[in-house]
Amino acid sequence: MNALALLAAACVAVLAACAAEEPRHAAAALSARPLLAAQQCGRESPQPRALWLDDQAALDRAVRRVRRNVIGAPPPPPVDFSREAVVLLELGRRPTAGYQPRLASRLLVLSGGNALLSVSLSSPGAYAAQVVTSPCLLVAVQRGNYDEVEVTSTEGSIRVRAARIAR
Numbered sequence: 172m173n174a175l176a177l178l179a180a181a182c183v184a185v186l187a188a189c190a191a192e193e194p195r196h197a198a199a200a201l202s203a204r205p206l207l208a209a210q211q212c213g214r215e216s217p218q219p220r221a222l223w224l225d226d227q228a229a230l231d232r233a234v235r236r237v238r239r240n241v242i243g244a245p246p247p248p249p250v251d252f253s254r255e256a257v258v259l260l261e262l263g264r265r266p267t268a269g270y271q272p273r274l275a276s277r278l279l280v281l282s283g284g285n286a287l288l289s290v291s292l293s294s295p296g297a298y299a300a301q302v303v304t305s306p307c308l309l310v311a312v313q314r315g316n317y318d319e320v321e322v323t324s325t326e327g328s329i330r331v332r333a334a335r336i337a338r
Contacts, residue, residue, distance in 0.1 A: 201279040201313040203288055206247040206257065208272060212237045212307035214261040221322045221333035224257040230309075233259050237307055250311050258320050258333045260290060261307045269299025272308035275325045279312055285332075286317040291325045 213236060214220070224230050230250060238244050250257060262270055275289040290308065293299075312320060319334040 201281065201286060201315045203274060203277050203279050203310050203312045204248075205274050206250070206309040206311050207234065207237065208306070208308045209237050209241075210268060210271070210304045210306050211240060212261055212305045213239065214263050214305045214307070217263045217265075219260070219262050219329050219331050221261070221320065221331040222259040223320070223333040223335055224259055224309075225336045226252055230257050233257075233309065237309070247309060248311075255311045255313055256335070258288065258310045258312055258322065259307060260310065260322050260329075260331070261305070262292070262329070263305065265304045265306060266301070267299040268302050268304050269293050269297060270304060270306045272306055274308075274310065279315070279317075279320070281315065281317055284316075284318050286312065286315065286320045288312065288320050288322045289325060290322060290329070292329065293326070 222233070224233055227250070230247075234247060260272060262272060270292050272290050272292055275291040279286040279288055281287075288310065317335075319332050321330070321332050323330050
């Protein structure tokens with residue numbers, strides 16, 4: 172009987188330890204979600220950049236600029252700025268329509284005060300028109316204990332940072 176009680180107590184202790192670990196892992200798993208992707212965002216420079224958008228007014232300005240040549244496009248999904256911020260990734264001028272930025276992962280990885288966001292830029296094996304484009308991607312990112320978002324491409328060609336705006 173004592174061995175059975177000892178075994179039961181050990182199982183309860185292990186389960187309690189596992190349950191205590193769960194919130195720490197859950198807190199580190201921040202999310203990202205795509206809001207809008209476009210092929211012609213108007214950035215003339217060939218250099219990519221990322222911008223931190225901290226409120227609805229900044230998002231509205233960015234969407235107007237990105238969609239200035241689009242008629243009747245639906246608005247992007249709503250953003251709760253008390254829980255999320257938005258990162259605008261602009262790839263800059265590109266020589267083909269083959270650059271279509273999208274999230275490679277919907278998770279932000281926290282590392283040393285930064286949130287790492289991974290994007291993919293193209294569809295492997297796809298044919299693309301030879302036309303100058305200026306693609307971009309708007310991403311809602313969950314707020315957390317980080318000061319900037321570092322955006323990297325899975326292809327290794329993009330590495331830019333969007334710093335949180337100090338208030």
